[in-house]
Amino acid sequence: MAIFDSDAELMDRRDLAQLQLERLQATLHRVYKNVKFYKKKFDEVKFLPEDCQSLEDLSRLPFTTRRDLAESYPYEMFAVPLREVVRIHSSTGSPGAPIVMGYTARDLRNWAKLAARVLTAAGVDRDDVVQVTLSYGLLTSAFGLHYGVELLGASVIPTGPGGTARQVGIMRDYRTTVLVSTPSYAQVLADQMEAQGVDAKNMHLKLALLAGEPWTEEQRREIESRLYLTALDHYALSEAMGPGVAGECEHRRGMHLQEDHFFPEVIDPKSGAILPAGELGELVLTTITKEAVPLVRFRTGDLCRLQYEPCPCGRTLARISRIQGRSDAVVIVKGINIFPGRVGQILAGILGDEPLYQLVIGREGHLDYLEVKIEVREGLFFDKMTQQREFLLQLTRKLAEAIGVQPRVKLVEPNSIARDRETSPLVIDLRK
Amino acid sequence: MAIFDSDAELMDRRDLAQLQLERLQATLHRVYKNVKFYKKKFDEVKFLPEDCQSLEDLSRLPFTTRRDLAESYPYEMFAVPLREVVRIHSSTGSPGAPIVMGYTARDLRNWAKLAARVLTAAGVDRDDVVQVTLSYGLLTSAFGLHYGVELLGASVIPTGPGGTARQVGIMRDYRTTVLVSTPSYAQVLADQMEAQGVDAKNMHLKLALLAGEPWTEEQRREIESRLYLTALDHYALSEAMGPGVAGECEHRRGMHLQEDHFFPEVIDPKSGAILPAGELGELVLTTITKEAVPLVRFRTGDLCRLQYEPCPCGRTLARISRIQGRSDAVVIVKGINIFPGRVGQILAGILGDEPLYQLVIGREGHLDYLEVKIEVREGLFFDKMTQQREFLLQLTRKLAEAIGVQPRVKLVEPNSIARDRETSPLVIDLRK
Structure with missing residues (x-):
């Protein structure tokens, strides 16, 4: 079984701990010196970078949250001058402003290397032809594995998303062996093959690398049996890097975490206390x-x-085990993180103040949809149907731009959305 | 004024000619040995690779056309085994099947280097923040400059196309200095800024690198004055590489061609004879x-x-001068090459045989549209409106998939498209 970077991936754990400590110390010095946010945070708990003498000392520092990242929009979290940055990504749908990620040339080299580790662990080698159906753009997802495939010397076909019939044709004609997609799009492709009368057995597919939305072992079994391939999971965390943070090997005993680049803790999401290995909690990462x-x-x-x-x-x-859920209110629709509270902020921005609203998330076929129900108040109905249609179109467009997913907006009667969050919660997820 | 690769870009022309000859000889040997198509072509004119003793000898060889590339779909033109290939791109809208382009790791390194030359010649350096609004995917366009920006050490923001309001926000907040787009999208962005009340003078933009569709000096002047930047032209030829083949320097005396990688000839498109320097003709390139x-x-x-x-x-x-037009019937709509005859083939594939049809191309605002008029015959009209609508939707979808542009399909009365190609040509281009 191939290992891309055996020096790192097979390292003695005591040596690894020593390496982590050195890299952690360097990181703490760097952020203390270059990022005001961290200087302030460290000072508040009276922590100097030189106080970090063991990995355990890290626990004395406060957490960093998505809200912190959003509030530092666009460049306040950057620890290097902009001229050292060669790539900028961004995630949508966070609470408040979008989160901006920057990468130096070395960050990009590390990213490609870590993606190549995940690919190699999954069984990809230079003979493979990898079709990337994720979206190339501000999100990190498609680029993450794309650069890893190139570094590995396999062939990458950057189809991007959509054009499912064409994707199947490319898969057949170009002799694709590895599919990179979301779990639900793998199912859409299986449907399309059936519709076109293409037998998956006659394709060259051997592996699918799936991530980007919650998925289950049942989905894995369905995808494997319909597409005649092995489906493996990996972990793509945009804020820390993108895909490449962790990935399954053929033994499927969880996703190997690149600990020489990311130092992990698992905490109780309520108390913040560090939990012992094996216990379910929220993953906390420090990039080192x-x-x-x-x-x-x-x-x-x-x-x-x-x-x-x-x-x-x-x-x-x-x-790390398969991701079991989220500790916050975020819901993932079509691979995009949506913070339900953010929808309220956007609606308030358009309507003057926040209306009663509710998100309904469901699946049609294999594709997610998001419905936003808004309770109508005085003045929100128009006499003319055309005027109302126009207003709905505008609302839909503005929401889509802000959260990154095209919602279906539905105006509902006054008092039809109950005030009780128990019987009528903010989010109804019909996919569960 | 910075030059990215002065050894190559300032090379003495006699040294350049010697380098070209050596690279040409190596290329001819390679393709003769590894590509059946070239072996056959060379044999037909009794030319052996060792017969190439001067650059002039190249003219004894026949041309390679897009049709040749399409007929070799997918991998027949590849001169290396698939395992040496690390990237696969494809262009749509060619006559017959799509054209497949492959790149080895060294091809990609060269591509990034040549893109960096074009960027440097235009005035981009590592302090710049470059927003790429072209589409990342099977087409080469966005990737071409993206890798060049990274190699240069400038920052790239891969927004991809669409979301114009958001693009303007990113441009302002992220302090974008260089815009990479099509000329028409630069105009769309200018409109959007006006609509949002954003003054381009207060942005950080200094340069736009525009290509992907025919454009004029008038458009250049308009874009420069509305966006307060310098707009430069470059040449992006997917089949030979992608963007990076040639680009303007600040003196705007045509686009410097990377002659150490591409050997150029200009021919009479009718006779195939080589034309002297300065004369208008069809550009012929040999990749060396x-x-x-x-x-x-x-x-x-x-x-x-x-x-x-x-x-x-x-x-x-x-x-090379600004591209003055096309020697074949191809028309460019939204940056996509469309071969009008291909539309007929697709219609024939759907309808059984080829109907009378006509393409009307125009511009609404700054955006191109393509209308396909199809003359209705017996059996093409349906009693039920819903059935006809469904049929139109299907036609539109199939055409869009095959040619890469969403057309407006219009069924017209029998005998309304004249048979006379003079008074009623296959293509009516209202943009001219």
């Missing part, structure tokens, strides 16, 4: 090699378990 | 460093002039 935007104790919001038992693949890196 | 898919005497279809007079910037590389 990132130059442009280092993160100290970043609360990912993702619920999982950390496992340190040896893996038959030989990798000594810890593993 | 490409490993994956080398092209010998590739007819670009683009009409321009070759100029060898010294440029004040010091670059000794020849220049």
Whole structure:
């Protein structure tokens, strides 16, 4: 079984701990010196970078949240001058402003290397032809694995999303062996093949690397049996890097976390206390090699378990379990994080103050949809149907721009959305 | 004035000619040995690779056309095994099947380097923040400059297309200095700024690198005065590489052609005879460093002039004039090459045989549209409106998938499209 970077991935855990400590100390010095946000945070708890003498000392520092990142929009979290930055990404749908991610040339080299590790662990080698159906753009998802495939020397076909019939044709004609997509799009592709009468058995597919939305072992089994391939999970965290943070090997015992670049903790999301290995809690990551935007104790919001038992693949890196849910209110629709409270802020921005509203999320076929119900008040109805239509179109467009997903906006009668969050919660997720 | 690769860009022209000859000889040997298509072509004119003793000898070889590339779909033109290929791109809208482009790791390194040359010649340096609004995907356009920006050490923001209001926000907040887009999208952005009340003077924009569709000096002046920047032209030829083949320097005396990678000829499109420097004709390029898919005497279809007079910037590389038009019937809509005859083939595939049809191309605001008029025959009209609508939707979808542009399909009365190609040509281009 191939390992991309055996020096790092098979490292003795004592050596790894020493390496982590050195990199952590360097990171803390760097952010204290270059990022006002961290200087202030460290000073508040009277922590100097030189106080970090062991990995345990890290727990004395406060967490960093998505809200912190959003409030530093656009460049306040950058620990290097803009001229050192060679790539800028951004995530939408966060509370408040978008979150901006920056990468130095070395950050990009590390990213490609870590993506290549995930790909190699999944069984990809230079003979493979990898079709990337994720969206290339401000989000990190497609670029993450794209650069890893190139570094590995496999072939990448950057189709991007959409054009499903054409994707199937390319997959067949170009002899694609590895599919990179969301789990739901893998199912859409399987449907399309059936509709076109294309037998997946006659394709060259051997592997699908899936992530970007919550998915289950049942989905994995369905995708594997319909597409005649192995489907593996990986972890793509935009704020820390993008895809490449962690990924499954063929043994499927959780996703190997690149601990020489990300120092993990699992905490109780309520108390913030660090939980012992194996317990379910919120993953907290500290980036220990990132130059442009280092993160100290970043609360990912993702619920999982950390496992340190040896893996038959030989990798000594810890593993995180399949993500079991979110510790915050975020919902993921079509791979985009949506903070329900943000929808209210946007509506308030348009309507003057916040109306009663409710999000309904569901799935049609394999595709997610988001419905935004808004309770109508005096003045929100118009006599003329055309005027109302125009208003709805505008609302839809503004919401789509702000949250990154095209919603269906539905105006409902006054008092039809109950005030009781128990019987009528902010989010109704019909996918569960 | 900065030059990215002065060894190559300022090379003595005799040294350049010697380098070109050596690279040409290596290329001819490689394609003769590895690509059946070239072996056959060379054999037909009794030409052996060792017969190439001077650059003039190249003219004894036949041309390679887009049709040749399409007929070799997908991998017949590849001069290296697929395992050497790390990237696959494709262009749509060609006659027959799509054209598939492959790149080895070295091809990609060269591509990034040549894109960095074009960017540097335009005045981009590592302090710049470059917003790429072109589409990332199977087409080469966005990726072409993206990798060049990274190599240069400037910052790239890969927004991709669309979301114009958001693009303006990013441009302002992220302090974008360089815009990469099509000329028409630059105009759309200017409109959007006006609509949002954003004064372009207060942005940080200094440069726009525009290509991907025919544009004029009038458009350049309009874009420059509305966006308060310098707008420069470059040449993006997907089949040979993508963006990076040639680009303007600040002196705007044509686009410097990367002659150490592409050997140019300008021919009479009718007779195929080579024309002297300065005369208008069809550009023919031979790639002399490409490993994956080398092209010998590739007819670009683009009409321009070759100029060898010294440029004040010091670059000794020849220049090509602004592209003056096309030698074939191709029309460019929204940056996509459309071969009008291909539309007929697709319609024939759907309807059983080819109907009378006509393409009308125009511009609404700054955006191109394509209307496909189809003459109705017996059986093409349906009693039920819903059935007809469904049929139109299907036609539109299939055409959009095949040619890469969403057309407006219009069914017209029998005998309303005249048979006379003079008074009623296949293509009516209202943009001219």
